[in-house]
Amino acid sequence: MQVKSKSVVVTGATSGIGFSVCELLLKNRFRVIGVGRSKENCEAARERLIEKYPEGEIVFFYGDMVHQQEVFRVASEIRDYLRKSSGDELHALINNAGCVRSWYMTSNEGYEHQFALNHLAGFILTHELLPCLIRAKGRILFTSSASHKMMRMRWKDLMFEKGYNPLLAYKQSKLCNMLFAYSLNEMYRDKGIAAYGVDPGLVNTSIGNKETGFIVNLVWSIRRRFGVSPDEPAKTYLMLCTVETPPNELYFKFLKPARYSSQVNKENADRLFAISEQLCNIRYER
Amino acid sequence: MYVLITGAAGGLGRAFANECAQRGYDLILTDINESGLKAIKYGLERKYGISVRARACDLTSDASVAELMKYIRKEKIQPDMLLNVAGMDNEGGFIERNITSVLDIVKLNLEATLRITHSVLKERNSTSRFYIVFVSSLASMYPMPLKATYAASKRFLLDFAYALREELKSRNVSVLTLCPGGLATTREAICGITSQGFLGDATTNPIEKVVHNTISLALAGKAIYIPGLLNRSLSTLGKLFPKKLITRLLYIRWSHAQKQWLDMKA
Numbered sequence: 001m002q003v004k005s006k007s008v009v010v011t012g013a014t015s016g017i018g019f020s021v022c023e024l025l026l027k028n029r030f031r032v033i034g035v036g037r038s039k040e041n042c043e044a045a046r047e048r049l050i051e052k053y054p055e056g057e058i059v060f061f062y063g064d065m066v067h068q069q070e071v072f073r074v075a076s077e078i079r080d081y082l083r084k085s086s087g088d089e090l091h092a093l094i095n096n097a098g099c100v101r102s103w104y105m106t107s108n109e110g111y112e113h114q115f116a117l118n119h120l121a122g123f124i125l126t127h128e129l130l131p132c133l134i135r136a137k138g139r140i141l142f143t144s145s146a147s148h149k150m151m152r153m154r155w156k157d158l159m160f161e162k163g164y165n166p167l168l169a170y171k172q173s174k175l176c177n178m179l180f181a182y183s184l185n186e187m188y189r190d191k192g193i194a195a196y197g198v199d200p201g202l203v204n205t206s207i208g209n210k211e212t213g214f215i216v217n218l219v220w221s222i223r224r225r226f227g228v229s230p231d232e233p234a235k236t237y238l239m240l241c242t243v244e245t246p247p248n249e250l251y252f253k254f255l256k257p258a259r260y261s262s263q264v265n266k267e268n269a270d271r272l273f274a275i276s277e278q279l280c281n282i283r284y285e286r
Numbered sequence: 287m288y289v290l291i292t293g294a295a296g297g298l299g300r301a302f303a304n305e306c307a308q309r310g311y312d313l314i315l316t317d318i319n320e321s322g323l324k325a326i327k328y329g330l331e332r333k334y335g336i337s338v339r340a341r342a343c344d345l346t347s348d349a350s351v352a353e354l355m356k357y358i359r360k361e362k363i364q365p366d367m368l369l370n371v372a373g374m375d376n377e378g379g380f381i382e383r384n385i386t387s388v389l390d391i392v393k394l395n396l397e398a399t400l401r402i403t404h405s406v407l408k409e410r411n412s413t414s415r416f417y418i419v420f421v422s423s424l425a426s427m428y429p430m431p432l433k434a435t436y437a438a439s440k441r442f443l444l445d446f447a448y449a450l451r452e453e454l455k456s457r458n459v460s461v462l463t464l465c466p467g468g469l470a471t472t473r474e475a476i477c478g479i480t481s482q483g484f485l486g487d488a489t490t491n492p493i494e495k496v497v498h499n500t501i502s503l504a505l506a507g508k509a510i511y512i513p514g515l516l517n518r519s520l521s522t523l524g525k526l527f528p529k530k531l532i533t534r535l536l537y538i539r540w541s542h543a544q545k546q547w548l549d550m551k552a
Contacts, residue, residue: 214487
């Protein structure tokens, strides 16, 4: 008898960490639902994956998740697909899509890109897929980073409108990932949901070379050479998806729980949660 | 303060709208892109807990602008500030381009800007001070091969704004022209900036600061704002050297950048 495979959604799945995670998930017989920005990237990624795992179940949805309309559209496409393919159950959501920007840029809603994509996109997608996740007692993973440390939320200027700093905006967005994971555990642990932040370490991906200027490009091109292959952090994602009893820790690096910033606390988490609900015009069931 | 922003769904327009909302101004936004207009309207309303008016309009159409003005009258809105942000650019040599796309630049950057400015000035409350901002460009400082129509359209706006400023000085109207270098507004704009290498970074102005300073300077009654020390120096240099030489140098620079840009697109 064939074992029913479990579905996992991976955003930012066409390259870097997301792509490696997809590979590993397919290898372990998960049904993979990838999300990427453009149709071309998604098709190319799908072809590469199918070539390696011809038996694998892999489907892609595309959309520029920096804009909220696009996130809602992609989410509803995924829900349709889950209904047809997986009994409306989602085993894991991996909120991995992220960007770096050299300059202050805004989404269609006028929200700063790194905040909008690295945090708000995951905030909406999680909300839209939560019923499916609850049914499967699923897991929610975030690609956070050690750069969330040594950073405080800039509550008075969340979108860096007083003067943009690419690195600080990135650090804050990764702190947001930790705070959101914290909130999800607080709210839905008793429903069987477990949320984690993953520190992938320094990874050799092209994140700093996409839509950035000369300086950020140059700095990242040098820095990424010291990074590990994205296959390394992918193992941590797989472990968190497969481990029988979900661990109680919040933050993982190289398969092990790691220390996170003291800024990741209930006060900050609640505050960010309320602001995010307001900015996305959605309300999580309490 | 009631502010009317054209091109409000674009990168620069959104930043202006955000800046005005932060200053507590009332907003009426317009753009030809209706869904984009809705997105920025809701975005601002959620972020600031305010109410924003938005109305789609094709500024190149007399009828559409008349509709917009009718709406403004009906809602009893009296703008105190007009931010003329709507505009467009097309890359490429004149004869390589489709003539329609060249003429579209003239239609939007010039005709449409004049049409809405005229309409709004006719409607304004003449007892209080009125502010107009034109978005020109650093490109207005010199003739620009390969961006010939665009640069000339921006030159038109700059000269026009100076003249209008003088005409309306006694009527309590203040006119400011913004002449920015590169602005990271869209994915295409980023391509344009990166294709120029380090100089792209150096001439790119941070949007959040540009919009903040533009409003401050407009309120202070200034005539022109060229953001960034390097851009100000470049514009001064443009005045010191003969036009023929500058044009030649720019041609070399843009042919190079454009090749990079086309490679990047491919």
